[in-house]
Amino acid sequence: MTEIITQTALNETFLQQKAFFAQHTYPSYQERIRDLIKLKALIVDNQDAFIATMSEDFGHRSADDSRIGDILTTVMGINYAIKKLKNWMKPEKRHIGILFQPAKGQVIYQPKGVIGIIAPWNYPVFLTLGPLTTALAAGNTAMIKMSEYTTNTNSLLAKLVAKVFPSNQVAIVCGEADMAAAFSALSFDHLFFTGSTGVGKLVMKAAAENLVPVTLELGGKSPTIIDEDIDIKTAVSRLILGKTLNSGQTCVAPDYIFCPQSKVSELTQAFQSAYQSMYPNTLENDDCTCIINDGQKARIDGLLTDAKAQGATIIPLSPTSSDSASRKMPLTLLTDVNDDMSVMQQEIFGPLLPIIGYNNIDEAITYINSKPRPLALYICSFNKAFQQQVLLNTHAGGVCINDAAFHVAIDDLPFGGIGASGMGQYHGSEGFKTFSHGKSVLSRGKISLGTLLFPPFGNKIHQILFKLFIR
Incomplete structure (x- = not known):
């Protein structure tokens, strides 16, 4: 065979x-x-x-x-x-x-x-x-x-x-x-x-x-919004596995993060601490998955190079290798990003994570709604009003609140995208x-009143039926 x-x-x-x-x-x-x-x-x-x-x-x-x-x-x-x-x-x-x-x-x-x-x-x-x-x-x-x-x-x-x-x-x-x-x-x-x-x-x-x-x-660019009131370390603990699993080569991995502007520095430090506790040495760590092939690795490297050339701050969360043949990459944060950068235009599908500071939640919602509808959206907040504001004013294939990516593993939740995703x-x-x-099946038995609708039209039965049902 x-x-x-x-x-x-x-x-x-x-x-x-x-x-x-x-x-x-x-x-x-x-x-x-x-x-x-x-x-x-x-x-x-x-x-x-x-x-x-x-x-x-x-x-x-x-x-x-x-x-x-x-x-x-x-x-x-x-x-x-x-x-x-x-x-x-x-x-x-x-x-x-x-x-x-x-x-x-x-x-x-x-x-x-x-x-x-x-x-x-x-x-x-x-x-x-x-x-x-x-x-x-x-x-x-x-x-x-x-x-x-x-x-x-x-x-x-x-x-x-x-x-x-x-x-x-x-x-x-x-x-x-x-x-x-x-x-x-x-x-x-x-x-x-x-x-x-x-x-x-x-x-x-x-x-x-x-x-x-x-x-x-x-796929697409699945955003994350972090609330002003949530503890940053808690937010990172809910997000990081969804981004690091399979080295970010996941269609529902968080693609970029909206963080309160005043907490961006705290967020990068929390990611650094959490990542190093999970993956103490990326390059020699069997828990770290390689980028699938040289072509994908070159694509991700190109996103980094382009972002750096346009003024992004690059923050690798583990020492990088000088060996270009290695396809293990640490999770790398990017701050000071803008929409002209390829990393903000393409689905990343790898261990890069841009962070955008916001001053008002409406800024984040407006930005997300200006882009193609994503496969997933993530909300880090214990504030019910904040959750509902984001849920009801954005579109995405699926949403996780205080989690990331694992809605895909819930057997009774339908999974799929919307629009471009x-x-x-x-x-x-x-x-x-x-x-x-x-297949719709309409079944009648031996008794049928369908003949009451037969022509000639305009008789008393028709008039009564129309008065009863057309109102």
């Missing part, structure tokens, strides 16, 4: 999945549970191997970054789907007005068919098998295009998936940009993409050619519905 689908076999595999689904249009609850249990065993039984291959792909990746960000989150998601699936699959009863009685109404959630999943490199297990979990729970087949950056993890995943799922039900696809383009052009029943906004536009354009519905999980949601019941078609 082929473990990794080549471009030559891409169309054939797609047609095989279409044929398989045609014979399994509504898998039973037992069949879906069986598939989820197999998927869970694939992760749990091979977690050490996954941790090793992800570390190979990154050059070095913290074992606990992988356990927290990929293994734990994936297993929790599967467990939750297993627990909730029976309820998700139940038809939903809907109200039928008196005019249309006697009748019954319900919505049946039917699998869409063949789901295409395009996965990113930063969490190659969670952001691959998380969507797959939901697709299988909803009763679909799936083809998954892996990132070309994670070749070792791709090979392991393809090998393991092939052992437990036939390729006409779940298939792993690998390749470069040409493969991604061919994959996006297939007539899937739904296409799910996680990645950058720029590539998301290309995926959506390709899907539009076949009128394929899409879910786009993108994405469209559609998954996780929880919303994910099940994303990969299902909510």
Whole structure:
């Protein structure tokens, strides 16, 4: 059995999945549970191997970054789907007005068919098998295009998936940009993409050619607002792991911070203290994950160089290396930033954290609302009025109050972006519905009063009905 689908076999595999689904249009609850249990065993039984291959792909990746960000989150998601699936699959009863009685109404959630999943490199297990979990729970087949950056993890995943799922039900696809383009052009029943906004536009354009519905999980610049009244050390303790996990290579990592102007210096010192206690020596610390490759490292270095040239103050929180080949980078704060700097224009996706001082909360809200809507927004405040002011006057895909990034791991919270940060949601019941078609069913029995509406129009029955219901 082929473990990794080549471009030559891409169309054939797609047609095989279409044929398989045609014979399994509504898998039973037992069949879906069986598939989820197999998927869970694939992760749990091979977690050490996954941790090793992800570390190979990154050059070095913290074992606990992988356990927290990929293994734990994936297993929790599967467990939750297993627990909730029976309820998700139940038809939903809907109200039928008196005019249309006697009748019954319900919505049946039917699998869409063949789901295409395009996965990113930063969490190659969670952001691959998380969507797959939901697709299988909803009763679909799936083809998954892996990132070309994670070749070792791709090979392991393809090998393991092939052992437990036939390729006409779940298939792993690998390749470069040409493969991604061919994959996006297939007539899937739904296409799910996680990645950058720029590539998301290309995926959506390709899907539009076949009128394929899409879910786009993108990114953007996720802001943090620190309240004047909160203890700065407490604020840092709530933010720092969300930024340092996976060396900031996380779509929902805090991208920049609004801090009261009078507390910017205190904030940088609190970050310095907290970071050094977590990562005493970045360059020789196994808890620190490398930047994925030289291209990404050069991109982040370029952001720093540009910011420094335009007057930013650069504050690395650990000694930096003179060895340009090293891809370990300490968390680095930037103050005195402005909108002309690339670091304030692009999603950072790495261990850089600009800090902007503000004098009035309205300044921060106005700034955030002037930019594309972010995937996440973070509020550090115990003041309920402050929380509500920010919540109700800004838009973001999701929000954490006194936490950062970990709303993604809450199984019953829908996850997704808004505007430039994405469209559609998954996780929880919303994910099940994303990969299902909510089919409306109106059912009548032997008695029907529908003939009362038949022509000739204008009779007494029509006049009475119109007077009763058009008001």
